[in-house]
Amino acid sequence: MSSDRTLPTRPFRDAPHDKRGALTPTxxxxxxxxxxxxxxxxxxxxPLDEPLMTYRCGQFNMLSSFGVGEIAISLSSAPSEPLLRHSVRDVGAVSHALCQRTVGDLVGVRGPFGSDWLVECDNDNAETDVRDTVVVAGGIGLAPLRGAVEELVRTSERGGGRVFVLVGAREPAQIVFTADHDSWEARGATVLVTVDRATPTWTGRVGLVTSLLADAGFDPEHSRAMLCGPEIMMRFTARALVDLGMNPEGILVSLERNMQCGVGWCGHCQLGPFLLCRDGPVVPYAGLVSHLLTQREL
Ligand SMILES: Cc1cc2nc3c(=O)[nH]c(=O)nc-3n(C[C@H](O)[C@H](O)[C@H](O)COP(=O)(O)OP(=O)(O)OC[C@H]3O[C@@H](n4cnc5c(N)ncnc54)[C@H](O)[C@@H]3O)c2cc1C
Ligand code: FES
Known part of the structure; x- marks a missing residue:
C-alpha cells in the first residue's frame, strides 16, 4: 500500500514559487x-496589463466574479492560442455570474494550477512518439480536454499518433464545441459522438460513451487515454479500456473536488492522500486512484 500513497509518475511540476503571489488574482x-x-x-x-500566462493543457485557473466569489475552471484553450479560453457551466452563484460576463467586463484570474495531460512535450517528439491517443469526454468534460486535442491533432498532422475523440452528452443540445469536432475531423482525427437521449431530429448514435470504444478503430495495446467527465463515466470507461487491453498506466483521468486556495494550503480538495489542486486534477488511473474514484466528496 505504501507505494500507492504517492503519484510517482506525476511529479508536481508547477509548484508556485511564491504562494502568496499565487493567491492574488490578475x-x-x-x-x-x-x-x-x-x-x-x-x-x-x-490580460489587462501583463503578458498572457503560460500554461499546459489540463491545468485550471481560479476565476473570480468580483463581489460574488471564485471557482476553479479549466483552461479550454491550447497554449498556442492568443487568448485564454474558459468554458463555464452555469450551475450555481459564481458560475452563473461568470456566464453573465459580457465583452469588456473584467474577471479575476489566479493560476495556472495543477497537473496536465502531458501533451505539449509530444510536439518535440512527433516522429518518435507515434502512440495513438483516445480522448473520452462526457458533457462539459470536453472543456479541459479541448486544448489537448488541439495539440494532439497538430502533432498527428506532423506524423504523430492518431487521435480518437469520443464524446458523450445527455442530449444533442448539450454537445459542446461542435465546430471544433468538424475541424479535428478535417485534420484527420476520428470524432464519434453519442447522446443518452435522442431528439426527433437526431440522426447520430444513442447510448453511453463506452458504447463507442469497441468500433472506434484504435489499437488498445498501443494507445493511451485521457478521460474527463462524471466520475462514474470515467470509472466505467477506464475499466472498459483495460478490458480491451489498454495498459492502466496509460490512462489519465481528471478529477474535480471543491477548490479554494489552489496551492495546497487549505486542504479542501483532499482525496485520500492527495491534494487535487496540487497532485491533480490530471492523475493516472492506475493504482490508488482507481480505488479512490469510487469515493464521494465529503
Ligand atoms: C479542477 C477543476 C476544474 C473545473 N473546470 C471546470 C470547467 O472547465 N467548467 C465548468 O463549468 N466547471 C468546472 N469545474 C467545476 C466548477 O468549479 C464548479 O461547477 C463550480 O465550483 C460551481 O460553483 P458555483 O458557485 O457556480 O456553484 P455552487 O453553488 O457552489 O454549486 C452548485 C452545484 O454544483 C455542485 N458543485 C460545486 N462544485 C463542484 C465541483 N467542483 N464539481 C462538481 N460539482 C460541483 C454543487 O454541489 C452544487 O450542486 C471545475 C472544477 C475543478 C475542481
Ligand atoms: S484547494 Fe486548497 S489545498 Fe487544494
Missing amino acids: LYRVIERIRETSDVTTLLLE
Missing part, C-alpha cells in the same frame, strides 16, 4: 463571449 478582460449551449458559456480573455 485582471483579465472579456474579449469574446460564446454561448455554447443553454447552460455553457465560453469566455475569451486577455
Whole structure:
C-alpha cells in the first residue's frame, strides 16, 4: 500500500514559487463571449496589463466574479492560442455570474494550477512518439480536454499518433464545441459522438460513451487515454479500456473536488492522500486512484 500513497509518475511540476503571489488574482478582460449551449458559456480573455500566462493543457485557473466569489475552471484553450479560453457551466452563484460576463467586463484570474495531460512535450517528439491517443469526454468534460486535442491533432498532422475523440452528452443540445469536432475531423482525427437521449431530429448514435470504444478503430495495446467527465463515466470507461487491453498506466483521468486556495494550503480538495489542486486534477488511473474514484466528496 505504501507505494500507492504517492503519484510517482506525476511529479508536481508547477509548484508556485511564491504562494502568496499565487493567491492574488490578475485582471483579465472579456474579449469574446460564446454561448455554447443553454447552460455553457465560453469566455475569451486577455490580460489587462501583463503578458498572457503560460500554461499546459489540463491545468485550471481560479476565476473570480468580483463581489460574488471564485471557482476553479479549466483552461479550454491550447497554449498556442492568443487568448485564454474558459468554458463555464452555469450551475450555481459564481458560475452563473461568470456566464453573465459580457465583452469588456473584467474577471479575476489566479493560476495556472495543477497537473496536465502531458501533451505539449509530444510536439518535440512527433516522429518518435507515434502512440495513438483516445480522448473520452462526457458533457462539459470536453472543456479541459479541448486544448489537448488541439495539440494532439497538430502533432498527428506532423506524423504523430492518431487521435480518437469520443464524446458523450445527455442530449444533442448539450454537445459542446461542435465546430471544433468538424475541424479535428478535417485534420484527420476520428470524432464519434453519442447522446443518452435522442431528439426527433437526431440522426447520430444513442447510448453511453463506452458504447463507442469497441468500433472506434484504435489499437488498445498501443494507445493511451485521457478521460474527463462524471466520475462514474470515467470509472466505467477506464475499466472498459483495460478490458480491451489498454495498459492502466496509460490512462489519465481528471478529477474535480471543491477548490479554494489552489496551492495546497487549505486542504479542501483532499482525496485520500492527495491534494487535487496540487497532485491533480490530471492523475493516472492506475493504482490508488482507481480505488479512490469510487469515493464521494465529503
Ligand atoms: C479542477 C477543476 C476544474 C473545473 N473546470 C471546470 C470547467 O472547465 N467548467 C465548468 O463549468 N466547471 C468546472 N469545474 C467545476 C466548477 O468549479 C464548479 O461547477 C463550480 O465550483 C460551481 O460553483 P458555483 O458557485 O457556480 O456553484 P455552487 O453553488 O457552489 O454549486 C452548485 C452545484 O454544483 C455542485 N458543485 C460545486 N462544485 C463542484 C465541483 N467542483 N464539481 C462538481 N460539482 C460541483 C454543487 O454541489 C452544487 O450542486 C471545475 C472544477 C475543478 C475542481
Ligand atoms: S484547494 Fe486548497 S489545498 Fe487544494
